[in-house]
Amino acid sequence: MNKVDKKILQLLQKDGRLTNADLSEKVNVSPATCHRRTSQLFKDGYISETRAIIAPEKVDRSTLVLVGVVLDRSTQESFASFESAIKKFSFILDCYLVAGDFDYFLKVRVKDMAGFNKLHSSQLLDLPSVRQLRTFFVMKEVQDNAPLSF
Structure with a gap:
């Protein structure tokens, strides 16, 4: 990967709707080269x-909740069972296996506190x-899904 890539x-990351023509202009390469490089970035x-x-508030999902999960045992079977079950719920945006006091953290979007309850x-x-489940209602989203820097 070079500087153009x-x-x-x-x-x-900033604007996924950029046209190939606009993107090629911004990176100072021909549209054909830009398309080839972008396609290769997808392929690789x-x-x-x-x-x-x-926008969550536009679709009645303005309440963000983080849920810390502790499993009753730490076995491959219990992790696999939990992870399989989690994938079936559309209200769970993210699920992370973590080290520390919890086994998993879930990111959940709901309409309101009653909906989460x-x-x-x-x-x-x-x-x-x-x-055990520990619930954390987010009071303010300071930064979400920031672009990766490299």
Whole structure:
């Protein structure tokens, strides 16, 4: 990966809707070269996907909740069972296996606290191998999904 490739990645992180013509102009290469390089970045896995970021408040999902999960045992089977179950819930945006006091952290978007309470009691508590859930309601999103710097 050279300087042009890095510049393409940086620009696309800021605006994934840039046309090839605009992108090629900004990185100072021909449109054909820019298209070839961008295609290669996708092929090589530097860019995994492109998608729109939806404003949560516009779709009634303005409440962000982080959930710390402790499993009742630390075995490959309990981790696999939990991870399989988590992938079935569309309200869970992210799930991270972590080191420390928790086994996992979940990032959840819901309409409001009452909506989370319903999910908590009807779905999260029923997840396999869960011993404890600790809930953190986000009061202010200071930075979310910032571009990677390299």
